[in-house]
Amino acid sequence: MKKALRWVILIGIVIVSIAPILPQFIWSFSHRWLFPALLPTTWSTEPWEYVMTPSSRVGEGFANSLAIAVVVSIFSILVGLPAARALALHDFRGKSAVEWLLMVPIIVPGIVATMGIHQVFIRLNLTDTFIGVCLVHLIPCIPYMVLVMSSVFANYGTDLEDTARTLGAGPLNVLRYVTLPGILPGLLVATMFTFLISWGQYITTVLIGGGVIITLPMVLFPFISGTNYATAAAVSLIFVAPAVLVLFFTSRQLGRESSVMGGFGRL
Amino acid sequence: MSSVVLRDLTRRFGSVTAVDRLNLEIESGELVAFLGPSGCGKTTTLRMITGLLLPTSGDILFDNKSIITVPTEKRGAVMVFQKHLLFPTMSVGQNVGFGLKMQGIAKQEIERRVDEMLELVKLPGFAKRRAHELSGGQQQRVALARALVVRPTVLLLDEPLANLDANLRLEMRELIRSIQRELGITTVFVTHDQEEAVMLADRIALMFDGVLQQYDVPHSFYQRPKTVRVAHFFRNDNLLAGVRRGEVIETAVGQLRIDPTHVTQPDGKVLVSVRPEDVQLTPKLGDSNCIEAKVLLQVYMGTHTQIQLDVAGHTWLVHGPAEWHVNVGEMITLQLPQARIWLLPTA
Numbered sequence: 001m002k003k004a005l006r007w008v009i010l011i012g013i014v015i016v017s018i019a020p021i022l023p024q025f026i027w028s029f030s031h032r033w034l035f036p037a038l039l040p041t042t043w044s045t046e047p048w049e050y051v052m053t054p055s056s057r058v059g060e061g062f063a064n065s066l067a068i069a070v071v072v073s074i075f076s077i078l079v080g081l082p083a084a085r086a087l088a089l090h091d092f093r094g095k096s097a098v099e100w101l102l103m104v105p106i107i108v109p110g111i112v113a114t115m116g117i118h119q120v121f122i123r124l125n126l127t128d129t130f131i132g133v134c135l136v137h138l139i140p141c142i143p144y145m146v147l148v149m150s151s152v153f154a155n156y157g158t159d160l161e162d163t164a165r166t167l168g169a170g171p172l173n174v175l176r177y178v179t180l181p182g183i184l185p186g187l188l189v190a191t192m193f194t195f196l197i198s199w200g201q202y203i204t205t206v207l208i209g210g211g212v213i214i215t216l217p218m219v220l221f222p223f224i225s226g227t228n229y230a231t232a233a234a235v236s237l238i239f240v241a242p243a244v245l246v247l248f249f250t251s252r253q254l255g256r257e258s259s260v261m262g263g264f265g266r267l
Numbered sequence: 268m269s270s271v272v273l274r275d276l277t278r279r280f281g282s283v284t285a286v287d288r289l290n291l292e293i294e295s296g297e298l299v300a301f302l303g304p305s306g307c308g309k310t311t312t313l314r315m316i317t318g319l320l321l322p323t324s325g326d327i328l329f330d331n332k333s334i335i336t337v338p339t340e341k342r343g344a345v346m347v348f349q350k351h352l353l354f355p356t357m358s359v360g361q362n363v364g365f366g367l368k369m370q371g372i373a374k375q376e377i378e379r380r381v382d383e384m385l386e387l388v389k390l391p392g393f394a395k396r397r398a399h400e401l402s403g404g405q406q407q408r409v410a411l412a413r414a415l416v417v418r419p420t421v422l423l424l425d426e427p428l429a430n431l432d433a434n435l436r437l438e439m440r441e442l443i444r445s446i447q448r449e450l451g452i453t454t455v456f457v458t459h460d461q462e463e464a465v466m467l468a469d470r471i472a473l474m475f476d477g478v479l480q481q482y483d484v485p486h487s488f489y490q491r492p493k494t495v496r497v498a499h500f501f502r503n504d505n506l507l508a509g510v511r512r513g514e515v516i517e518t519a520v521g522q523l524r525i526d527p528t529h530v531t532q533p534d535g536k537v538l539v540s541v542r543p544e545d546v547q548l549t550p551k552l553g554d555s556n557c558i559e560a561k562v563l564l565q566v567y568m569g570t571h572t573q574i575q576l577d578v579a580g581h582t583w584l585v586h587g588p589a590e591w592h593v594n595v596g597e598m599i600t601l602q603l604p605q606a607r608i609w610l611l612p613t614a
Contacts, residue, residue, distance in 0.1 A: 164365065
């Protein structure tokens with residue numbers, strides 16, 4: 001009975017998560033699909049062929065999105081990891097103010113902040129540049145990195161590092177043999193989150209990139225508003241692929257026992 | 268193994284003084300317990316010996332050489348923590364061999380010494396196991412092996428028995444004692460349990476509020492406590508106000524004769540103290556130092572009876588035979604053996 005219930009729930013979850021993608025998949029191979037037909041009346045690989053051509057700019061958008069997301073992830077680690085450690089393991093003056101400020105980009109709508117940042121970036125010649133887009137993506141990414149990793153650091157503690165020190169390990173060896181292996185699963189999840197947040201940015205990219213930096217969401221948008229559902233479906237499938245891959249590879253780390261998810265409790 | 272000397276060691280956290288001018292000498296090969304209630308500064312002291320925490324002032328000497336500027340990893344003072352014992356990403360063998368690997372010792376030599384050490388802590392053949400597959404007691408023993416394998420100059424144990432159940436605690440205590448004797452490693456362990464300290468340590472350093480109260484062999488904490496507080500920590504609250512005049516103490520319940528070679532308090536106001544187990548409940552005719560006391564309460568303890576008495580306004584605890592019976596409110600006669608009377612300073 002209990003087993004049967006588990007299966008029902010499992011199947012339910014699969015339906016809820018897969019079902020919205022399924023029509024996209026069918027749309028992307030359709031040529032004619034009109035109401036009330038249950039399936040397309042004519043099939044075609046045309047949308048996929050179009051997506052592959054340079055004029056669709058899907059390839060360019062994909063490459064840009066990927067490059068930006070990778071750079072943003074790396075910088076999120078560089079900035080977020082030390083910050084997360086400091087917040088988790090040390091007490092200092094103004095700590096709660098820092099924690100509060102970290103939450104602000106999650107609470108305040110990105111467009112509000114980006115409008116202001118736009119003015120500053122114009123003066124700094126950062127608009128319409130790759131690095132400018134990366135910088136603006138860091139704003140929503142860093143809080144997630146810090147929140148997840150501070151929970152991981154707090155859970156990991158310093159006892160093991162201290163033990164290693166007394167056993168004769170210098171600071172670099174402690175980092176290599178004790179700290180990094182210990183936080184790696186959490187870091188993996190946090191990095192994938194920042195990757196996905198950057199991957200999904202639209203408004204911030206449009207405002208700061210000024211149409212010069214074309215990312216995948218920017219390619220996707222005109223197809224949706226232009227009612228070219230078949231091509232839009234093909235592009236969305238490309239767009240959603242990394243998210244599915246990430247969820248697949250990190251599902252084990254997102255379990256209840258994992259400390260990784262603890263950081264989200266503070267949101 | 269080295270001797271350890273702490274000189275005026277002080278650590279302040281903001282306005283709080285965690286350790287206050289601590290002076291202590293630990294001989295090479297000695298097993299010393301830092302004893303005291305939580306927050307008394309004992310773990311802080313341990314961390315300062317390892318170098319994980321820097322003292323505000325004072326000095327630490329290993330073999331009469333100051334090591335205050337030597338970083339943790341070069342001191343050879345290995346600490347075993349209370350929680351988070353083993354590196355979770357490593358096998359048991361990798362855990363034990365960690366210190367040797369840091370010294371750059373060859374792989375085969377590491378394996379040989381790891382096996383040898385696992386044998387010593389009675390976990391032979393455990394090298395390939397993962398840390399999380401082990402029970403709490405086994406993890407503790409692996410942590411001990413990992414510390415011992417590097418032949419530490421001084422071994423520091425933070426509440427080594429706190430997280431174990433009663434049976435394991437006994438086993439672990441014997442293991443620590445026998446290995447410490449065998450290898451002759453200077454060892455300091457922290458505990459809040461006075462029985463544990465008494466059973467394991469060569470000498471005990473009792474600390475309250477960051478201040479060393481008494482540093483002595485275990486026996487002295489029972490028979491020769493320095494202050495009322497020390498006596499209280501070792502479960503002796505039997506006190507009686509009096510005035511010493513040579514070999515005699517004048518008290519509210521009469522004159523008591525003392526052994527002047529045993530006591531250290533000079534003539535004048537003193538507190539007479541006799542441990543609960545040293546008070547005689549069945550005095551023979553003609554015994555000296557007999558006093559009258561009123562029975563307040565009697566509790567059967569299995570191996571003995573605990574009797575609460577009123578001695579001239581002071582509440583005393585006395586241990587009697589298990590089958591002893593008295594009525595509450597009754598007056599009984601106690602005898603305080605001359606050689607067992609200890610004098611404490613007032614206030």
